[in-house]
Amino acid sequence: MPLALVRRLSPDATGQLPPGRAVRTVTLSQSPAEDGTARDAGRRALLGQDTFRGVRTVSAPPLTDSVAGTEAAPPARRTVFTGPPVALPGAGTGLGADYFVSHGTPRSVTLGTDDAARPSVKVSGVQLGEALKSWGVDDDEDRPLVLFSCETGQQPAIAGLPVAQHVANRTGRPVYAPTSEVGTARGQDGEVRAVLTEGPDGPGRWRLFTPEPGGADLDRVARDAGLHAGPGPADEFARARTLQQIRTLRDALGPDAEQRPGNRELLAGLAYVDGLRWLGADSAARYADGRMTPDLLRRMATDWLTATGATSGGQGAGPTAEQYTAFLRAAAGLRAGAGPGTTLGDLLPPPPPGLLPTTPVSREEVRGLSYAQSAQVSWSLSDAPLPLADLALSPEDTAELVRRRTGPPAVPGRPEPLAGDLAPTGGDPGPAPGSTGLIRADGLAFRRVNAPGDGNCLFRAVLDSARGRELPPAWAARNMAGLRSLVRDRVSGSELGAVADLAVPDPVFTVVDDLRIRALAGVHDADGRRRLTEEWNRVAQAVVTDGDPGRWQRILADSDYPQLAEVAPTPDAARRLGGRGLLAAAAERPGLWPSPFADLLPEALAHTLGLDLRLVRPDPQVAGALLVTELHPGGVGGTLHLAYNGSDHYDALVPAPEPAPEETPEPTGGPVPRTRTVPTPSGSGCAAWPGSPMPTGRRPPTGATRSRWRPSSNGTAPPA
Numbered sequence: 001m002p003l004a005l006v007r008r009l010s011p012d013a014t015g016q017l018p019p020g021r022a023v024r025t026v027t028l029s030q031s032p033a034e035d036g037t038a039r040d041a042g043r044r045a046l047l048g049q050d051t052f053r054g055v056r057t058v059s060a061p062p063l064t065d066s067v068a069g070t071e072a073a074p075p076a077r078r079t080v081f082t083g084p085p086v087a088l089p090g091a092g093t094g095l096g097a098d099y100f101v102s103h104g105t106p107r108s109v110t111l112g113t114d115d116a117a118r119p120s121v122k123v124s125g126v127q128l129g130e131a132l133k134s135w136g137v138d139d140d141e142d143r144p145l146v147l148f149s150c151e152t153g154q155q156p157a158i159a160g161l162p163v164a165q166h167v168a169n170r171t172g173r174p175v176y177a178p179t180s181e182v183g184t185a186r187g188q189d190g191e192v193r194a195v196l197t198e199g200p201d202g203p204g205r206w207r208l209f210t211p212e213p214g215g216a217d218l219d220r221v222a223r224d225a226g227l228h229a230g231p232g233p234a235d236e237f238a239r240a241r242t243l244q245q246i247r248t249l250r251d252a253l254g255p256d257a258e259q260r261p262g263n264r265e266l267l268a269g270l271a272y273v274d275g276l277r278w279l280g281a282d283s284a285a286r287y288a289d290g291r292m293t294p295d296l297l298r299r300m301a302t303d304w305l306t307a308t309g310a311t312s313g314g315q316g317a318g319p320t321a322e323q324y325t326a327f328l329r330a331a332a333g334l335r336a337g338a339g340p341g342t343t344l345g346d347l348l349p350p351p352p353p354g355l356l357p358t359t360p361v362s363r364e365e366v367r368g369l370s371y372a373q374s375a376q377v378s379w380s381l382s383d384a385p386l387p388l389a390d391l392a393l394s395p396e397d398t399a400e401l402v403r404r405r406t407g408p409p410a411v412p413g414r415p416e417p418l419a420g421d422l423a424p425t426g427g428d429p430g431p432a433p434g435s436t437g438l439i440r441a442d443g444l445a446f447r448r449v450n451a452p453g454d455g456n457c458l459f460r461a462v463l464d465s466a467r468g469r470e471l472p473p474a475w476a477a478r479n480m481a482g483l484r485s486l487v488r489d490r491v492s493g494s495e496l497g498a499v500a501d502l503a504v505p506d507p508v509f510t511v512v513d514d515l516r517i518r519a520l521a522g523v524h525d526a527d528g529r530r531r532l533t534e535e536w537n538r539v540a541q542a543v544v545t546d547g548d549p550g551r552w553q554r555i556l557a558d559s560d561y562p563q564l565a566e567v568a569p570t571p572d573a574a575r576r577l578g579g580r581g582l583l584a585a586a587a588e589r590p591g592l593w594p595s596p597f598a599d600l601l602p603e604a605l606a607h608t609l610g611l612d613l614r615l616v617r618p619d620p621q622v623a624g625a626l627l628v629t630e631l632h633p634g635g636v637g638g639t640l641h642l643a644y645n646g647s648d649h650y651d652a653l654v655p656a657p658e659p660a661p662e663e664t665p666e667p668t669g670g671p672v673p674r675t676r677t678v679p680t681p682s683g684s685g686c687a688a689w690p691g692s693p694m695p696t697g698r699r700p701p702t703g704a705t706r707s708r709w710r711p712s713s714n715g716t717a718p719p720a
Helices: 038-044 125-135 138-142 163-171 215-224 236-253 264-279 281-286 294-307 321-336 373-381 395-406 457-467 480-493 495-503 507-520 526-545 549-557 571-588 596-609
Strands: 023-028 051-059 077-087 097-101 108-112 120-124 145-148 175-178 182-186 192-199 206-209 439-441 444-449 612-618 626-630 639-644 650-655
Touching (some): 077 192, 108 125, 145 163, 163 175, 215 264, 236 264, 264 281, 264 321, 457 480, 480 596, 495 571, 507 571, 507 596, 571 596
Antiparallel strands (some): 051 077, 444 650, 612 626, 639 650
16 A cells, blocks of 8 residues: 555644643544544544543443343443543653554554545554654654554564554654553543543553664674674674563663663673573473563562562562562673573572372462352352362462462572583594694684584584583583474574574575575586576476475475475475474474575574584685684673584584694694684585595585575684
């Protein structure tokens, strides 16, 4: 729908508005059918108003007693004012605010149009933000925007941002929006007033949304949060995760929380516990939310307050801003003193013991909780305890019941560290043939532990490198299947999956393009390339455009990753899974290592473990030199180096003592200056460094290149 067809009505004031009035301007967008109605008149009457009142819908008492033997009529419903008038957003500021009025929901608004065939159109928050931005004038940025549209300040039930946050991001202006239904009502005095309804969760409120940082500003916040390091831009994984931390912190401490002096350590503490929860089986099961959210922070803070003997804001109420601050300060303290063996158990109590369905529960134990109506009836007849299963408690109320029964548990001590002499899972740990026996990178010496080329090389190399530390991290006790499942779960339910969806907008095209490039690689004859191109154009028509499942199955059967047909048997199935689902599948299945979806695994693994993962590879430009590429600079889980062949294979690098100075060979090419490089980690097969085991499967054609998303970071090239 062209913006020129969207209706934009701006009622004029009948006289000069007094200074300081909240509603300085009003912009309406409604269908022509609403023109001249009572609703239209109420919307126009908003101009110049300064206050609103809360309203509630109640049941009116019957006028007369019901007649015996007749069915009573349902009680009438009426709307009543609640409380005195309250200032509208923009009141008392001198400049007031610009009000926009339309129908709304948490995810969209409905705009009127001048198209007779389509008198109204539903648009997203992003689209509304662009429209309001284009309608703005030079001095608008001095005033806040107010969305007088129902529920546009309410968090959507399933993921996503409220309309108001998108509008703030697009316009660069502070935006107020209601969390419940909003409108106008006429009082007994005949005056039309702005009203905000009471919803199921209590009275509605006006929420303030401020623009979220982006670009270089977001990168600075990512550094503050410990999610990025170095002068270069953060990768998309780090940026997405940083935004999630910002949104959660703002919900707890206010709309500009990350900008306030002193809150840098709180943001870093929040990001630290978010990453730490995935590294232990107990915490991963208990706090298994896909991403950090206000609800997850509330549960963590409540558990911490319980463990420390404090209380939250009251039964059913969440922690206060001061209590959130105390918890996040404790998290920041844990981060400051963290070591390889640090777990979330050092901050939060252990999971509460479970209750059997037959556990007897008294009415006093669940006072203030929500339980089944049948239990209320039973307790009205007798005070005898009831089986837990009869109460139908929610998981949250069940956890609260356990807390009440067990009392404040003690915070456990740090677990014993993992032994540092675990046998590596890789192959021959000796040096590669023809090497000096050591690999030097970042001023450190390493010995290489070869990983077999079986599709597991990345995960095997990470485990072997971690187990080679003096004090291995707790996650190093996992086997490869456990490490793969950790990445799979993180990708499936977090911002890592969202980035994968953006990186792979059409997985069917990605597969066809990958196989086309492989087929063309190494074919230099013009006629041969033309025939192959025509053939793959027909494949693209059949698979990408027409969605032919038979052709899809055949090209996968002939590929290096036939297992993809088990995960996505049809093109439609692949598109339903999207980048998120297929990256999760690649994390779980070694057979998908040659697929294009495995290209994201190194960074996904680094972000899942919070590792500053560094890839050491031969410099293709300088003989004997090495390049070091950082995949997740500033990862709080420590630094880990892997040997990377520059294409598709990884080996472990285990710290080794430096040889005596007289035994150190002189570099043949002299010192190599520090350089900046762009890594190209690829999941296409499992080739190896010279001296490493060769893969058992087919190799991609020599010289093949892929037009797919690649992680980009800065690297250094130390002397070889």
